[in-house]
Amino acid sequence: MEALRLANLGKVFGSGHLEVRALDDVSLVINAGDLVALMGPSGSGKTTLLLCVSLILEPTAGTVVFDGETIYQNGWTGVDVRRLRREKIGFVFQSANLIPFLTVRENVLFPLDLVGRKGAAAERRVTELLEYMEVAERAHYLPALLSGGEQQRVAVARALANRPKLILADEPTASLDTVRGKKVMEMLKQIARENQTAVITVTHDARMIEGFDHVYHLKDGRLNNMVSSRYSILFSTDH
Amino acid sequence: MDLAIRDLKLHKGRFLATIIGVGLLFTIVLTMNGLYRGNVHEGTALIAHTGPDLWVVERDRGGPFNEQSSMPEFFHYSVAAVPGVEQASPFIYYPVERQVKGESRRFSIIGYDVFGGLGGPRQLTQGRPIQQAHYEMVAHEKLGVKLGDRIPLGLHTFTVVGLTREAVATDGEPLVYLSLADAQEFLFQRDNQEVRNQRERQRRSLVGGGLTPQEAERLLPLLAPDIHTINAVLVKLAPDADPAYVARHIQDWLYFSVFTTQEEIDLVVRGRLARMSAQLGFFRILLLFVAVVIISLVIYTFTMEKIRSIAVMKLIGAPNRVVIRMILEESLLMTVSSFLFGLLVIHSIADLFPRKILILAPDTLLTFAIALAGGILASVLGIWQVLKTEPAMALGGR
Ligand SMILES: Nc1ncnc2c1ncn2[C@@H]1O[C@H](COP(=O)(O)OP(=O)(O)O)[C@@H](O)[C@H]1O
Numbered sequence: 161m162e163a164l165r166l167a168n169l170g171k172v173f174g175s176g177h178l179e180v181r182a183l184d185d186v187s188l189v190i191n192a193g194d195l196v197a198l199m200g201p202s203g204s205g206k207t208t209l210l211l212c213v214s215l216i217l218e219p220t221a222g223t224v225v226f227d228g229e230t231i232y233q234n235g236w237t238g239v240d241v242r243r244l245r246r247e248k249i250g251f252v253f254q255s256a257n258l259i260p261f262l263t264v265r266e267n268v269l270f271p272l273d274l275v276g277r278k279g280a281a282a283e284r285r286v287t288e289l290l291e292y293m294e295v296a297e298r299a300h301y302l303p304a305l306l307s308g309g310e311q312q313r314v315a316v317a318r319a320l321a322n323r324p325k326l327i328l329a330d331e332p333t334a335s336l337d338t339v340r341g342k343k344v345m346e347m348l349k350q351i352a353r354e355n356q357t358a359v360i361t362v363t364h365d366a367r368m369i370e371g372f373d374h375v376y377h378l379k380d381g382r383l384n385n386m387v388s389s390r391y392s393i394l395f396s397t398d399h
Numbered sequence: 400m401d402l403a404i405r406d407l408k409l410h411k412g413r414f415l416a417t418i419i420g421v422g423l424l425f426t427i428v429l430t431m432n433g434l435y436r437g438n439v440h441e442g443t444a445l446i447a448h449t450g451p452d453l454w455v456v457e458r459d460r461g462g463p464f465n466e467q468s469s470m471p472e473f474f475h476y477s478v479a480a481v482p483g484v485e486q487a488s489p490f491i492y493y494p495v496e497r498q499v500k501g502e503s504r505r506f507s508i509i510g511y512d513v514f515g516g517l518g519g520p521r522q523l524t525q526g527r528p529i530q531q532a533h534y535e536m537v538a539h540e541k542l543g544v545k546l547g548d549r550i551p552l553g554l555h556t557f558t559v560v561g562l563t564r565e566a567v568a569t570d571g572e573p574l575v576y577l578s579l580a581d582a583q584e585f586l587f588q589r590d591n592q593e594v595r596n597q598r599e600r601q602r603r604s605l606v607g608g609g610l611t612p613q614e615a616e617r618l619l620p621l622l623a624p625d626i627h628t629i630n631a632v633l634v635k636l637a638p639d640a641d642p643a644y645v646a647r648h649i650q651d652w653l654y655f656s657v658f659t660t661q662e663e664i665d666l667v668v669r670g671r672l673a674r675m676s677a678q679l680g681f682f683r684i685l686l687l688f689v690a691v692v693i694i695s696l697v698i699y700t701f702t703m704e705k706i707r708s709i710a711v712m713k714l715i716g717a718p719n720r721v722v723i724r725m726i727l728e729e730s731l732l733m734t735v736s737s738f739l740f741g742l743l744v745i746h747s748i749a750d751l752f753p754r755k756i757l758i759l760a761p762d763t764l765l766t767f768a769i770a771l772a773g774g775i776l777a778s779v780l781g782i783w784q785v786l787k788t789e790p791a792m793a794l795g796g797r
């Protein structure tokens with residue numbers, strides 16, 4: 161089942177001689193349960209692509225179809241993108257962006273609260289997610305008291321709360337050591353398989369992409385599909 | 400999920416410090432309210448307590464409290480003869496500064512007809528009213544004298560026969576009640592040397608004006624100053640009399656000014672107290688302004704520290720209203736808690752002030768309403784930051 165389709169996507173910043181073509185004719189299809197990596201040197205347009213897919217940046221050209229709904233068509237949208245974000249997309253950030261004044265439990269409850277899911281059912285969902293991410297014993301701590309890896313796992317739990325169709329992760333392992341980074345990646349893989357959630361993750365680290373379904377490489381805003389195999393080989397990285 | 404309370408819990412220390420600081424500002428604002436009300440209360444209590452139907456004073460004068468007023472004593476008989484007047488009594492009111500028990504004290508003398516006239520003290524806390532024509536006094540407790548004390552005033556010594564607490568003079572100083580004759584003598588009679596000196600001056604100007612010394616000698620007693628002066632006549636109306644009609648009659652035929660008790664109170668409030676009100680009002684506005692600025696800055700820093708979290712919230716789809724509500728609630732919580740703290744402080748220290756601090760519910764409510772509006776205003780800066788924050792900021796960089 162198709163989760164996301166980008167067709168001839170373009171994004172231009174500025175105009176005239178200040179014009180930056182951050183995305184240029186990008187097309188790709190991602191199915192439910194796909195695990196996708198996005199690689200590329202700094203300034204190649206990875207974050208811009210992620211922002212377009214997150215429905216935060218409006219592309220200047222092309223089409224975004226998400227979960228069967230056309231969101232952007234040639235720079236136009238008539239959709240409540242914030243509602244789509246809170247209901248259907250989960251985010252994991254470079255360094256865990258947990259809300260510092262909410263406990264671990266409340267952080268995971270927050271997106272449920274936003275879509276109006278409250279009470280015992282919501283509480284059960286939180287417990288289930290924290291157990292799944294192996295941070296249940298930290299439930300009542302403030303994020304500042306957790307290790308980086310634990311924080312990142314709470315962030316993944318938060319991203320999963322509303323059973324999103326799509327999870328977007330921007331360098332989720334950047335602030336973690338290899339062992340912990342691998343563990344987070346393993347969990348993302350597991351989530352993609354078990355929940356049929358499409359996962360797109362930006363990464364710099366070729367060692368992390370083992371077992372990804374697709375690895376895309378961005379360069380100057382243009383996309384190359386490097387490999388389309390479930391068991392990938394090592395890539396040379398850009399650093 | 401209440402975000403505001405959770406955020407403030409994490410920043411307890413700063414929250415409490417702000418409440419104490421801003422709360423004390425509110426204390427000062429409330430003190431100024433109370434100071435003004437206390438002044439009005441003290442400034443008008445004597446008028447309200449004396450409370451005759453009409454005050455008759457010198458023509459075109461706002462006397463006897465707001466301005467000096469004087470008239471010959473016998474005029475109260477003329478006022479008494481006006482149709483509709485049941486009783487008319489002479490009244491003296493005069494602020495002085497004299498030695499009492501070895502200390503220089505400011506107080507006001509009230510002279511009234513002690514044999515059934517209007518204008519005397521209504522309730523005594525101790526002792527009895529003045530019963531003799533001479534040398535007895537009733538004093539306000541604030542003067543610091545005791546029953547039976549003998550107090551020299553002017554040429555005579557007075558015995559304290561009663562104490563009162565009901566009203567103070569319009570400037571907040573204590574009152575001393577004397578019989579009319581004693582008050583006149585104390586206030587207008589000069590001592591013998593002064594009388595002799597004046598008589599000598601007058602003799603010389605009469606002789607200088609062309610009279611023989613014998614003629615001058617015969618005229619002198621007629622020029623002696625008349626001490627039978629009063630400051631006002633208090634009028635009690637007959638039950639069915641129309642105050643406006645009686646007032647007009649007295650104004651037109653006796654050539655005095657006439658005020659009701661309420662008008663007399665208004666004169667004082669508009670006159671002496673208006674300036675003070677303006678002064679305090681200006682201070683109150685300034686202080687409220689400072690309070691709003693402080694809360695704004697605190698809320699602004701609270702918001703800026705959270706700006707990344709706010710970006711995250713927006714990114715994961717929180718509508719603006721969720722975030723704005725958090726900022727607004729923090730601001731209002733801070734304002735309301737500060738106000739309550741300020742209120743608590745003023746209520747516990749009001750009695751320590753030397754002058755009366757009168758805290759009235761409508762004043763407090765109005766101040767609260769203004770504070771609340773200020774609290775909303777204070778969050779504007781923070782809310783503006785919230786609206787400006789791009790969700791993209793959460794995804795690294797921009
Ligand atoms: N808001 C913006 N305004 C102008 N130029 C931008 C903006 N965002 C990104 N760019 C430009 O677009 C290009 C791609 O940026 P970005 O997507 O952040 O790359 P990456 O995440 O791969 O490092 C860069 O040249 C960057 O300078």
Ligand SMILES: [Mg+2]
Nearest residue numbers: 206207208795
């Ligand atoms: Mg980037």
